[in-house]
Amino acid sequence: MKPKDSLGALSDRRFAWYFTARTVSTAGSVMVPVALAFAVLHIDQSAGALAQVLGVRTLTMVVFLLVGGVVADRFSRIVVLQVSHVLTCLTQACAAVLIISGHATLTQLTVIEGVNGAVSAFTMPAMMGIVPLVVDRGRLQQANALLSFSRSGLAVIGPAVAGLLVVGVGPGWALAVDAMTYAVAIVCLTRVGLPRRTGDASAPRHSMVRELREGWGEFSRREWLWVVVLAFGLTNAIHSGVIGVLGPLVAKSSTSIGEAGWGLVLSAEAVGTVLMTLVMLRLRLRHPLRAGMLAICVLAVPMVLLGVAPALVPVAVGFFLAGAAVEVFGVGWSTALHEHVPVGVLSRVSSYDALGSFVAIPVGTFLYGWLAAAVDLETLMLVSAAVYVLISLSALLSRSVRDLGRTVEEPPAPSPASRADVGASTGGAARS
CATH class of the missing domain: 1.20.1250.20 (MFS general substrate transporter like domains)
Structure with a gap:
């Protein structure tokens, strides 16, 4: 390409x-x-x-x-x-x-x-x-x-x-x-300009409760969807606790990292995400969730490095790799949702997805705030990294997660003569 x-x-x-x-x-x-x-x-x-x-x-x-x-x-x-x-x-x-x-x-x-x-x-x-x-x-x-x-x-x-x-x-x-x-x-x-929703004008409006139930039905009947959300509900609690609470604590006490170094570490993560995005523009994920869940295991690397080698360079490298891994999962996950969930319920399904993710974050924050005072930090980070990987890989035990494929093939690049007409030739009917 x-x-x-x-x-x-x-x-x-x-x-x-x-x-x-x-x-x-x-x-x-x-x-x-x-x-x-x-x-x-x-x-x-x-x-x-x-x-x-x-x-x-x-x-x-x-x-x-x-x-x-x-x-x-x-x-x-x-x-x-x-x-x-x-x-x-x-x-x-x-x-x-x-x-x-x-x-x-x-x-x-x-x-x-x-x-x-x-x-x-x-x-x-x-x-x-x-x-x-x-x-x-x-x-x-x-x-x-x-x-x-x-x-x-x-x-x-x-x-x-x-x-x-x-x-x-x-x-x-x-x-x-x-x-x-x-x-x-x-x-x-x-x-x-969005395509007009077919039948919306004459269709009766249902109650919000009913529409929430419909959204939950679409969410719960897709095993790949709720399995990944459940896994991330748990791993997000770990990630927010280790990186959000323990990370700054370790950085501040480290003579090699410090507060300024922690900012550089986070920037390294963003750089990893940007560079991987350039790869994802050209690399087609045939099994987006399989690739995403394998990649997300890399987030355990900075957790381990913060525990055993809290120095600026290795930790920054770990965060760089983590940023790249997050991008692989993020693009794969969004693509899976867009291709496998009907457009009419996509927003409701994504709200259940977001709810499962955000609810866990304050839980992890408070939990690790308590654990930091009760457990040795190095041990806590190493155990957390191991549990993070196990939970991420356990999602792949579901066949629907690891075998979920693509529903459409990537179209060939348009010829110079037809390139200007791309917008007009992909009308709303194909996306309704």
């Missing part, structure tokens, strides 16, 4: 505009964690204050995730995404004004981030359901890799830019930039 053919998904104008909207909004979002953290710490220099703001955001997101999936399947996903972006733009602009003016309080930021968490519960299912509607099915893996490439690439430079803004003009201005990117993304989304 020629390099330019790896970008074939962008030849569809709808996906090109959607890709632009996602890239622009992500450019602002990747700066928020740094800006928000320093904004909160400027008001209250305690870990508890930051945990309060971030915890409320996660909580509201989890509470509304299933509702967000129903709404995204019931209404136009582009409209849902636009409304979500409008709300995020307004809340971030409000936070920016409060911080820049010096009138922000911890309570105000907590409420604002709580609203943002609830809004993101509608954003994520809508985004998952849009991709199959704006790109040819044969380009789904390529489209997911392109979206991941923009997200990962921005994750490398976004925090650094945010840090410069925080130091130079203050955290409020970084949040103002985030608000502006959402405003631009809203305009880009107006150029994305």
